[in-house]
Amino acid sequence: MIGRKALAVYRKELRQIARDRRTLLILVFVPAFFLLLYGYALNWDIRHIALAVEDRDSTYESRALVAAFVNSGYFDRVADVHGPSDIDRLLNLNTARAALVIPDGFARDLANGRHPAVQVIINGDNANTATTVMGYASSIVQSAGASLSGTETPPPVSIEPRIWYNPELRSTLFLVPGLIAYILMITAVISTAISIVREKESGTMEQVRMAPIDTFSFIVGKSIPYFLISLTSAALIVFAAMLLFGLPMRGNWASLLVAVSLFIAGALGQGLLISTAAETQQVAFQAAMLSSFLPTLMLSGFIFPISSMPLALQLITYVVPARYFLVALRGIVLKGVPLALLTPQLAALSAYALFMLALASVRLARERG
Amino acid sequence: MTCAIDVRHLTRRFGSFVAVDDVSFEVRTGEIFGFLGSNGAGKSTTIRMLCGLLKPTSGNATVGGVDVTRDPEGVKRRIGYMSQRFSLYELLTVDQNITFYGGIYGLDGAALARRRAFVIEMAGLEGREHTLARDLAGGWRQRLALGCAILHEPAILFLDEPTGGVDPLSRRHFWRLIDDLSQSGVTVLVTTHYLDEAERCHRVALIHAGRLAAIGTTAEVKKRVFADRPIVEIRATNPVEAMRQLDLLPDIESTSLFGTAVHAVLRSRALPADEIRARLQASGVAVQSVTPVAPSLEDVFLDVIDRAGSAA
Numbered sequence: 001m002i003g004r005k006a007l008a009v010y011r012k013e014l015r016q017i018a019r020d021r022r023t024l025l026i027l028v029f030v031p032a033f034f035l036l037l038y039g040y041a042l043n044w045d046i047r048h049i050a051l052a053v054e055d056r057d058s059t060y061e062s063r064a065l066v067a068a069f070v071n072s073g074y075f076d077r078v079a080d081v082h083g084p085s086d087i088d089r090l091l092n093l094n095t096a097r098a099a100l101v102i103p104d105g106f107a108r109d110l111a112n113g114r115h116p117a118v119q120v121i122i123n124g125d126n127a128n129t130a131t132t133v134m135g136y137a138s139s140i141v142q143s144a145g146a147s148l149s150g151t152e153t154p155p156p157v158s159i160e161p162r163i164w165y166n167p168e169l170r171s172t173l174f175l176v177p178g179l180i181a182y183i184l185m186i187t188a189v190i191s192t193a194i195s196i197v198r199e200k201e202s203g204t205m206e207q208v209r210m211a212p213i214d215t216f217s218f219i220v221g222k223s224i225p226y227f228l229i230s231l232t233s234a235a236l237i238v239f240a241a242m243l244l245f246g247l248p249m250r251g252n253w254a255s256l257l258v259a260v261s262l263f264i265a266g267a268l269g270q271g272l273l274i275s276t277a278a279e280t281q282q283v284a285f286q287a288a289m290l291s292s293f294l295p296t297l298m299l300s301g302f303i304f305p306i307s308s309m310p311l312a313l314q315l316i317t318y319v320v321p322a323r324y325f326l327v328a329l330r331g332i333v334l335k336g337v338p339l340a341l342l343t344p345q346l347a348a349l350s351a352y353a354l355f356m357l358a359l360a361s362v363r364l365a366r367e368r369g
Numbered sequence: 370m371t372c373a374i375d376v377r378h379l380t381r382r383f384g385s386f387v388a389v390d391d392v393s394f395e396v397r398t399g400e401i402f403g404f405l406g407s408n409g410a411g412k413s414t415t416i417r418m419l420c421g422l423l424k425p426t427s428g429n430a431t432v433g434g435v436d437v438t439r440d441p442e443g444v445k446r447r448i449g450y451m452s453q454r455f456s457l458y459e460l461l462t463v464d465q466n467i468t469f470y471g472g473i474y475g476l477d478g479a480a481l482a483r484r485r486a487f488v489i490e491m492a493g494l495e496g497r498e499h500t501l502a503r504d505l506a507g508g509w510r511q512r513l514a515l516g517c518a519i520l521h522e523p524a525i526l527f528l529d530e531p532t533g534g535v536d537p538l539s540r541r542h543f544w545r546l547i548d549d550l551s552q553s554g555v556t557v558l559v560t561t562h563y564l565d566e567a568e569r570c571h572r573v574a575l576i577h578a579g580r581l582a583a584i585g586t587t588a589e590v591k592k593r594v595f596a597d598r599p600i601v602e603i604r605a606t607n608p609v610e611a612m613r614q615l616d617l618l619p620d621i622e623s624t625s626l627f628g629t630a631v632h633a634v635l636r637s638r639a640l641p642a643d644e645i646r647a648r649l650q651a652s653g654v655a656v657q658s659v660t661p662v663a664p665s666l667e668d669v670f671l672d673v674i675d676r677a678g679s680a681a
């Protein structure tokens with residue numbers, strides 16, 4: 001139940017936001033822009049690798065192998081070549097990133113039960129890409145070879161990997177939840193911090209302090225609009241990610257709402273806290289940026305896996321709220337994990353929200369007293 | 370009750386700096402009380418303590434009968450406050466500013482509607498209800514800020530340099546509103562730099578370096594400060610050189626420049642007019658006139674600062 005005075009602050013804030021194009025832009029369009037930018041740019045999947053083909057065999061079997069490459073979706077056949085000098089030229093021109101050479105007698109060797117070798121040449125100027133391309137190529141050759149020879153003799157022990165939740169190992173699915181955390185954190189922290197510091201700068205804060213309105217009502221009235229806007233923005237990001245990047249939603253929406261709400265509450269608290277220390281919008285903006293953007297990007301497991309960080313950094317990640325939010329978000333969205341199993345993460349997020357809001361209230365109250 | 374504000378031995382320290390030093394005064398109900406002093410003299414700190422925003426280090430004060438230390442929230446309900454910044458929300462309309470400030474004082478419904486009408490009329494904002502505050506000219510902003518500060522009909526009004534950056538016509542208009550409020554029984558404590566505004570106050574207090582230097586009606590203050598030290602106004606061809614020469618005379622305590630004339634404060638009642646003429650003429654300054662003048666508030670102001678400076 002919010003009081004009458006909190007309601008007055010709330011209405012005023014909404015009216016201000018509605019008329020302040022810049023803030024609206026930051027709150028609504030920047031998140032969507034970030035999603036598009038990062039969603040498409042931050043993609044480690046390698047597709048459409050330009051492939052040059054030298055088929056010296058020209059049989060049904062050799063063509064079937066080439067088709068297997070093309071049909072995999074990872075390779076685009078860009079040229080047919082004759083001889084190593086052509087391959088050299090195409091790789092140098094970057095017209096092709098890889099070349100497949102099928103030797104004379106490929107089909108005959110297969111039929112006779114011998115093990116023909118095909119050559120795959122890969123541009124190694126980017127080691128990561130090269131390794132990935134090599135992985136694709138060898139798995140295509142293996143499965144195509146097995147089905148072509150028809151005389152499959154399975155090895156005594158074999159691995160049959162199954163990758164759950166993201167069977168195609170699409171990095172987008174892994175990244176989008178991180179992106180949601182990242183975007184929410186930045187917009188929520190910055191918008192709250194700036195909205196309060198702006199009142200300090202314009203002197204309205206002093207005027208409000210002279211009025212008999214308690215700190216609690218002021219904070220509640222001031223933050224609810226930003227809470228609702230952040231929630232809307234979160235919903236927009238999730239829908240956009242489902243639409244554009246095929247993000248699944250395997251869990252239930254209520255669980256998602258709980259996790260997102262806790263996270264936003266903490267972020268708003270952090271913004272409030274910054275506003276108690278900063279005197280100018282510029283300082284507030286920088287503090288908000290540094291304290292939200294860097295840890296969420298580097299130390300949350302968004303991009304860099306926490307388990308491969310040095311111990312000192314791993315310890316720091318325990319106080320980065322996005323770390324817990326990401327686990328919860330990926331769990332709910334990608335795996336459909338029930339809320340009960342996410343208790344540790346939700347507890348951590350609640351602690352973060354409570355701590356930030358309490359500290360900010362104490363500081364605000366002291367500033368007023 | 371006849372005493373709206375009662376200040377007793379109010380002191381506020383910030384670390385080792387004493388911003389307000391043992392200040393005591395009373396403001397009567399319905400009075401316009403001027404609080405004068407240079408920047409950093411302690412005016413704003415005093416007001417902040419009286420508004421319940423800052424705790425005194427020692428001493429106490431009651432505002433509207435409420436102790437500022439014990440019940441700062443009670444004080445806030447009884448006072449209105451307006452600062453030189455005319456703290457309005459630029460992106461809200463006139464109407465929306467009134468709604469907001471009414472709201473945080475707990476006004477709504479019929480009470481708010483009645484006060485809204487009063488403020489719009491008082492500030493002369495009819496027809497501009499839906500103009501954004503940032504699009505209002507200075508005088509209107511100032512009157513709207515005043516209106517927002519008295520929406521809840523406070524018995525006591527604090528005005529912290531309320532006429533900064535406003536044209537003379539708007540200033541006069543504003544002071545008429547202050548007079549009206551005072552007539553209706555509102556107590557007004559106003560700080561100002563403008564000494565002509567100080568003359569419009571019923572009583573003034575002069576604060577310098579955190580201490581109360583003088584208090585009373587402007588006439589009383591002038592009379593008391595210059596009780597046995599007359600002031601003469603000297604018109605001469607070269608006022609700056611004249612001042613330098615006059616400062617060398619034993620009978621003259623201090624000099625200051627007033628426009629093109631020099632005001633000299635004498636040490637005794639006797640007027641050494643001839644001596645002054647002789648001295649100035651000897652050093653090549655032609656004297657047009659030497660006449661005793663009544664002290665102005667500016668004389669008082671400068672004298673107080675001067676004496677505090679030489680005492681330190």
